Amino acid sequence: MRQSLFFSKTRREAPRDEVAKNAQLLIRAGYVHKEMAGVYDFLPLGLRTLKKIENIIREEMNAIGGQEVLLSSLQDPAPWQASGRWDDTVMDVWFKTRLHHGEAFHQGSELGLANTHEEPMVRMMKHHIASHKDLPQYVYQFQTKFRNEVRAKSGVMRTREFVMKDLYSFSRDEREFRAFYEQVAAAYLKVFARCGLGAWTFRTFASGGSFSKFSDEFQTVCEAGEDVIYVDEEKRIAVNEEVYRDEILREIGLEKARLQKKKAVEVGNIFPLGTKYSTALGLTYKNEEGENVPVYMGSYGIGPARVMGTIAERYADEKGLVWPLSVAPFALHLVRLGEEEGVRECADALYTRLQKGGMEVLYDDRPHLHAGEKLSDSDLLGIPCRLVVGNRGIADGVVEWVERQTGSVRQLPIEEAASLLLDPDAGVMPKI
């Protein structure tokens, strides 16, 4: 993509009301635009990174048998009334709206905006599950959630509107449920590892619900986090402070002395639901004995934008964003310094070859910008590798390759540069 044609612009300053580091950087680098408090738009760079994170999650959900669907955002109150969660005092994050009633605006029936999807999902599954032969089923979606948060101050990590990957499991019994639950836990750790957060992310004991003493959170240690956890680095397990009590530590076999207190971001959670919603909404199946029994459920969430914000927080440095290759909007930033014909020709030729070779390249072909501006923009954007084509290098027959995260620099002979970059075994480009 030629940057001269690309819809992207860096800014010197983030909006004054933006307090979160992730959003400040993402706004300055042109990844997101702030629509209002807790509501962000994704610009082309941000959308590319968001979609890469979504695709990593999608691949791992498909690998464990997940089936992708898309439920509506507008929600009928009926199943929520049946479960007892329609009331604002029970669920305090509802956004609600109203249908027209003929000419009377907003005087018709009340509707909800999805803040989660258990109830409509269970009601929909009643058309698909009748017998034990119809189970298990693992259904997920990437769909917008609306949450009426009173405060939204963590940038893209806690917003009033965000896409969530939510998966729901429908199993015959607790044993079948548990086996899948552990598969999801393993898949989640893979997702966070692939997104570059593996080293800092811990499966974390948290409080459960009516059907389970505990739920499992996936917490990434990060100064910007809203949660506090206690981490056993060696066992790679953590405990949320909400269940950090002596009796519970004994129960789960953790030693207080080995735990370190950390701030963390909840990047995912998995939750045993038991038969709470299936009982409330009448989702039953006929078992092998011919009895109708409620389906055993679990739910499993990851917010891709929160993952994006966490990566931004963990990797950024004083110069700007830094993306792991797996989620970077482009793999390579080709930066042309200078307008001389030789420089243009060399950079254009490299761009064409790298594009044809299948590399995702952002090519800074913008004219009339100082080298300093181009390089500081490039630092701010945080694309993992940079290739600088300038007059001085050309005189020496080289282009300069720079790794954004480490700052390490290599001179590549012009003639060999493209093939070295395109060869995954040449040791120039990092591996995903």
Place this chain on the structure above:
Amino acid sequence: MRQSLFFSKTRREAPRDEVAKNAQLLIRAGYVHKEMAGVYDFLPLGLRTLKKIENIIREEMNAIGGQEVLLSSLQDPAPWQASGRWDDTVMDVWFKTRLHHGEAFHQGSELGLANTHEEPMVRMMKHHIASHKDLPQYVYQFQTKFRNEVRAKSGVMRTREFVMKDLYSFSRDEREFRAFYEQVAAAYLKVFARCGLGAWTFRTFASGGSFSKFSDEFQTVCEAGEDVIYVDEEKRIAVNEEVYRDEILREIGLEKARLQKKKAVEVGNIFPLGTKYSTALGLTYKNEEGENVPVYMGSYGIGPARVMGTIAERYADEKGLVWPLSVAPFALHLVRLGEEEGVRECADALYTRLQKGGMEVLYDDRPHLHAGEKLSDSDLLGIPCRLVVGNRGIADGVVEWVERQTGSVRQLPIEEAASLLLDPDAGVMPKI
């Protein structure tokens, strides 16, 4: 995908309140689920087709320089108040909601749910456009629109919530705008041709707005359509009945005698906006003379689900859905009839080879179903080609290939079947 593991189920009957043929078929075939009037969920089959349509549109938008973004669904009233479209009597399809105000539920500021995105798009662009050097810009998204329709009776073709591809063009002047407008018109015709609607889709004169006498609709002739158009088959142009007047026909050079009256579905529209929104919201740029002038705009919409519903309406027959290969959820339906070991082995082996060869195969490996049920399910699903593996054929060394749309049948030798199906030049599978 093995159908025994696939989240999909056919139904004998559609919900009683569903009057539209497209929705009746899509529900019975397990493509969509009706959440409430005018609100549908997409199940795995439906989502696959929807995403194929989206990707065709995305490719054509990228090919003319479109840049993909994602704006929020929650909308700040401010830019709508500035343009005069916040009022329900001006824009009668608004869904509105309210922020919490501390503990007071829904007592805070009012917000809109996106029914279109001109106003926030223009406000956002003020951060990206300052000079003539920043223009033109072509920005699009696939984002949910919420429309508070009083009646929603056309199935997935007119709903209260749907994803729309909306593109906005920002140009220096009318001339630059017009050139792009014609590029979009050509791209739209490509989109509809690729989706299988080319023969029935006409660029159609419709009423314009304050800046243009006409807008252009893309209308697909279809009995289920809500619009009436007058078609000149030879010129491949049509006129919406709203501007079907002698003086206008003269102006655009159409002869009344050659026009045929047809019902049609508006599958896309392109609309000159002039400087209406840029003036109202102060989106200006400094031209080469250093003067601040308003940006010249256009907007361009396609609803992928409406396209899907139109394809369903146009192609379906008495047995069920029929999909063109380009938008089909799978290319091939491999149907195993019988449980005998020889049948299983043959079908499993074909499935493995076809999958490895990159073909999208739905494999009906469901046990204990009668041949009649499997074949009528297969007809209902409408996957373009079917390969039947049964005892009788195996005895003769053949499998049966059937084209869903024409019903034409071929016997393929078992040994050669996979390579014939995978070879695009073998003349078995249709070309996209």
